[in-house]
Amino acid sequence: MLLSDFHTIVKHPDMLDKDTLPVLQEVVERYPAFQAGWMLLLKNLRVINSNDFRNYLQIGAFRVADRRKLYRFLMEKTENQGSQTREGADILTREYLSPGTYHLSTPSERGESLSDLARSIRKKQQGEESSAVKPEKADRGETASGDFVTETLAKIYTRQGLYKDAIQAYEKLSLKYPEKNSYFATQIEEIKKLTN
Numbered sequence: 001m002l003l004s005d006f007h008t009i010v011k012h013p014d015m016l017d018k019d020t021l022p023v024l025q026e027v028v029e030r031y032p033a034f035q036a037g038w039m040l041l042l043k044n045l046r047v048i049n050s051n052d053f054r055n056y057l058q059i060g061a062f063r064v065a066d067r068r069k070l071y072r073f074l075m076e077k078t079e080n081q082g083s084q085t086r087e088g089a090d091i092l093t094r095e096y097l098s099p100g101t102y103h104l105s106t107p108s109e110r111g112e113s114l115s116d117l118a119r120s121i122r123k124k125q126q127g128e129e130s131s132a133v134k135p136e137k138a139d140r141g142e143t144a145s146g147d148f149v150t151e152t153l154a155k156i157y158t159r160q161g162l163y164k165d166a167i168q169a170y171e172k173l174s175l176k177y178p179e180k181n182s183y184f185a186t187q188i189e190e191i192k193k194l195t196n
Contacts, residue, residue, distance in 0.1 A: 002026060009040060016044040028060075038063045039073050046074055149173060154187070163195050 005023045009015060024041040031037060038060040045053040064070045149172045157166035167188050174184035 002030075006037070010036070013040070013043065016040070016047045018048055020044055021048065021050075028063075033063065035064050039070055042070070043074055149176070158191055158194075163191050166191050 002023065005020075006027055009020050009023065021041075021044050024037060024044055027034060027037040028041050042053070042057055042060045045056055061067055061070065149169045151173060154166050154169035154173065157163070157169055170184045170188045170191070174181045177184075
């Protein structure tokens with residue numbers, strides 16, 4: 001019964017009244033992630049001027065992915081829905097099946113297209129990377145800044161046979177995390193055993 005009632009409400013959103021409210025409440029209880037159900041419930045609460053509208057709106061706004069679409073749907077005039085019954089259902093369907101759209105200014109308005117901007121940022125980043133890594137460090141696989149050290153990086157160095165780098169990484173980690181000092185010391189000793 002619930003499915004047929006819901007389909008009727010979707011086809012005839014001008015029928016939203018106190019009688020349709022329990023059906024929509026049951027729909028969102030059973031299917032809390034069903035966005036169209038939340039939109040119709042909120043519209044129903046707004047149409048009947050329910051005192052619960054604000055409470056449901058706080059929950060429903062969280063459940064609906066695009067709040068702009070929810071706002072437009074809630075602010076649609078209910079007088080026009082009587083003559084445009086099928087069109088109202090189509091609007092709801094189109095709103096949910098269409099991907100979000102973004103309006104970007106044309107290249108002539110900004111003077112630079114997005115692809116030009118992306119290319120210039122990429123070139124700038126590549127230029128910084130090439131100047132930041134010194135040639136002798138690039139051969140050994142070291143990073144330009146030694147500040148970024150993790151336990152995973154130290155393990156990777158060990159697996160790749162870069163024992164000196166792994167020992168340096170564990171030493172930095174033992175300074176950074178003194179509570180794990182004994183663990184890092186054990187790891188350093190095991191790496192030294194591998195080098196002998």
